[in-house]
Amino acid sequence: MNRWLVALALVMPMAAxxxxxxxxxxxxxxxxxxxxxxxxxxxxxxxxxxxxxxxPELQRLIQTALQENQDLRTAVASVExxxxxxxxARFDLAPSLGYEGRAFVFKTERDxxxxxxxxxxxxxxxSQVGQGGTLSNANAFAGLKWELDLxxxxxxxxxxxxxxxxxxEEAKRAIVLSLVGNVAEAYFDLRQLDxxxxxxxxxxxxxxxxVRLSRIKLEQGVIPKLDLDRFExxxxxxxxxxxxxxxxxxxKENQFSVLLGRKPARIARGLxxxxxxxxxxxxxxLPSDLLRRRPDILQAEQEWVSATAQIGVAEALRFPQFSLTxxxxxxxTQLSGFAPGATFAQTAGVSVAGPLLNATALGYQVxxxxxxxxxxxxxxxxxxxxxxxEVEDALIAVQKSRQQREAQEAQVLSLQSxxxxxxxxxxxxxxxxxxxxxxxxxxxxAELALARTRRNQLTAVVQLYKAVGGGWSPDDVAPTxxxxxxxxxxxxxxxx
Numbered sequence: 001m002n003r004w005l006v007a008l009a010l011v012m013p014m015a016a017x018x019x020x021x022x023x024x025x026x027x028x029x030x031x032x033x034x035x036x037x038x039x040x041x042x043x044x045x046x047x048x049x050x051x052x053x054x055x056p057e058l059q060r061l062i063q064t065a066l067q068e069n070q071d072l073r074t075a076v077a078s079v080e081x082x083x084x085x086x087x088x089a090r091f092d093l094a095p096s097l098g099y100e101g102r103a104f105v106f107k108t109e110r111d112x113x114x115x116x117x118x119x120x121x122x123x124x125x126x127s128q129v130g131q132g133g134t135l136s137n138a139n140a141f142a143g144l145k146w147e148l149d150l151x152x153x154x155x156x157x158x159x160x161x162x163x164x165x166x167x168x169e170e171a172k173r174a175i176v177l178s179l180v181g182n183v184a185e186a187y188f189d190l191r192q193l194d195x196x197x198x199x200x201x202x203x204x205x206x207x208x209x210x211v212r213l214s215r216i217k218l219e220q221g222v223i224p225k226l227d228l229d230r231f232e233x234x235x236x237x238x239x240x241x242x243x244x245x246x247x248x249x250x251x252k253e254n255q256f257s258v259l260l261g262r263k264p265a266r267i268a269r270g271l272x273x274x275x276x277x278x279x280x281x282x283x284x285x286l287p288s289d290l291l292r293r294r295p296d297i298l299q300a301e302q303e304w305v306s307a308t309a310q311i312g313v314a315e316a317l318r319f320p321q322f323s324l325t326x327x328x329x330x331x332x333t334q335l336s337g338f339a340p341g342a343t344f345a346q347t348a349g350v351s352v353a354g355p356l357l358n359a360t361a362l363g364y365q366v367x368x369x370x371x372x373x374x375x376x377x378x379x380x381x382x383x384x385x386x387x388x389x390e391v392e393d394a395l396i397a398v399q400k401s402r403q404q405r406e407a408q409e410a411q412v413l414s415l416q417s418x419x420x421x422x423x424x425x426x427x428x429x430x431x432x433x434x435x436x437x438x439x440x441x442x443x444x445x446a447e448l449a450l451a452r453t454r455r456n457q458l459t460a461v462v463q464l465y466k467a468v469g470g471g472w473s474p475d476d477v478a479p480t481x482x483x484x485x486x487x488x489x490x491x492x493x494x495x496x
Contacts, residue, residue: 018152019319020312023305026380034284036395043285044461045293045470049180052465054277055187057270061260062183068261069179075172082168086161092154095146095324103138139345143327153316156309163306170299177295179259181466185459186256191273192455193249199447200242206440207235227433234437238444273454282398282461284468290387293469300383304376307369314369318362320354387467394464401457408450415443 033039044052050059066072149155211231217223254264291297326348355362419439425431 017150018155018312019315020152020156021308023308025301034287034395035392036399037284039286040283041286042281042283043289043468043470044279044282044465045285045289045468047279047465047470049184049465049470052279052461052470053180053184055270057268058184058187061187061256061267062180065179065183065260066176069259070261072172072175072179073261075168075175079165079168079172082161082165086158086165089154089158089161092147092157093149095144098143098145100143101138101140140329142329144325146324148322148324150322151316151319153313153321156312156316160306160309160313163302163309167299167302167306170295170302174295174299177466177470181462183256183259184462186252186259187267188273188276188455188458188462190249190252190256190267191269191271191276192451193245193252194269195273195451195454196448197242197245197249199444199451200238200245203440203444203447204235204238204242207231207238210436211235223433230433230437234441273451273458276458278458278461282464284391284395284464287388287391290391290469291384294387294467295469297380297383297387297469300376300380304373304380307373307376311366311369311373314362314366317365318355320352323351323353325349325351390467391464394460394467397456397460398464401453401460405450405453405457408446408453412443412446412450415439415446419443 049062053059053062147154211228214223214228214231218225218228253267256267257264326346328346330344419436422431422435422439426433426436
């Protein structure tokens with residue numbers, strides 16, 4: 001036993017060796033400024049989603065999605081799967097202990113000098129058995145095997161498993177962030193359609209009143225039939241628009257239901273589109289923070305870490321594997337009534353296994369692992385570049401959608417005034433029906449466009465929040481009325 005301890009003390013220092021390269025995080029993607037906004041330590045990503053999205057009904061819908069969405073539940077189960085695989089990988093570093101037991105009885109009816117090959121594992125029966133005999137055997141052993149990780153194969157495997165687990169956790173966080181954003185965007189889409197339905201119904205009612213009055217005037221001979229036809233055509237146009245918008249509302253609710261993990265149903269509403277709040281400022285933060293915050297970047301980096309560790313696993317397979325083995329047990333053999341009694345047995349040994357004819361193939365396996373690591377590095381670079389592009393896109397969308405909304409609000413006010421004036425002139429007989437038609441159609445289209453722009457401004461803020469890696473984690477405090485009261489009052493999207 002002392003000799004085994006000495007041998008173990010000699011090989012353990014060698015076990016510190018690990019084949020393959022160590023992962024080193026790149027620094028080439030660091031940036032000082034955004035192209036369209038100044039860099040600052042403050043970031044919209046520091047806000048929990050319930051402080052950014054202040055509509056209570058929207059918050060309830062997001063919480064439902066976080067509990068019931070099937071994609072998120074799948075991601076959670078995927079993380080649990082990899083956690084179990086990591087535990088399995090760690091057990092490879094420890095000795096494995098197993099047991100084995102066997103018992104058999106062999107009986108002959110005539111002279112037998114030896115049992116058939118394999119019948120008792122090569123055991124022979126002496127000629128004294130005579131005209132027949134019985135051989136019985138029972139044994140039980142406990143065996144120990146410990147692979148010495150001299151070249152770091154097991155440790156590299158554990159390192160790779162750690163990286164895979166971190167990658168799956170970031171993938172889960174990416175789904176959470178995407179789910180929060182998708183629910184918010186779908187909700188704003190739905191509120192935009194609701195506002196457009198309201199505008200269309202109001203416009204349709206106006207045209208119905210106009211058609212009713214025009215028929216009276218036609219009967220009185222005040223206006224020609226052409227005026228009535230024009231007004232009825234505009235009423236039909238508004239009715240067709242309303243039918244199309246109502247179709248979109250139902251289809252959007254069905255899409256929303258999928259995000260909530262439920263069958264199609266009506267979606268509850270909260271604040272209207274013009275009542276939704278916006279933060280007073282939406283800073284993007286520091287560009288360098290993007291690499292440490294955004295889940296898809298962190299996921300791609302961990303996949304690169306895992307691929308790098310697999311190079312060491314492949315290289316270690318080209319070298320001999322050393323294992324210590326041992327067994328303790330008892331055996332009891334009875335031969336033709338002669339019972340020698342139980343026998344205590346112990347064994348110890350060292351096994352060596354290594355490649356010979358497949359050494360060349362294992363060398364190419366290293367090249368495969370290196371190629372996969374280069375692919376992971378390229379994918380990481382692409383993810384970073386895409387992330388910076390998405391932030392810049394969201395920044396310009398936030399800036400320009402606000403300017404567009406302000407300009408369209410002024411346009412709608414002017415068109416409302418123009419319609420009132422055209423209608424008064426037409427009723428007084430000082431203007432033709434074309435002035436009213438043009439003013440009403442232009443106002444109708446402008447109001448629908450303003451609803452789209454208001455929605456675009458809200459979704460631009462949500463997209464920026466997603467792009468800079470804002471999100472939610474189980475460690476965050478759940479949204480409550482107390483949380484909401486402590487946040488400074490944000491800017492509201494102005495009404496017409």
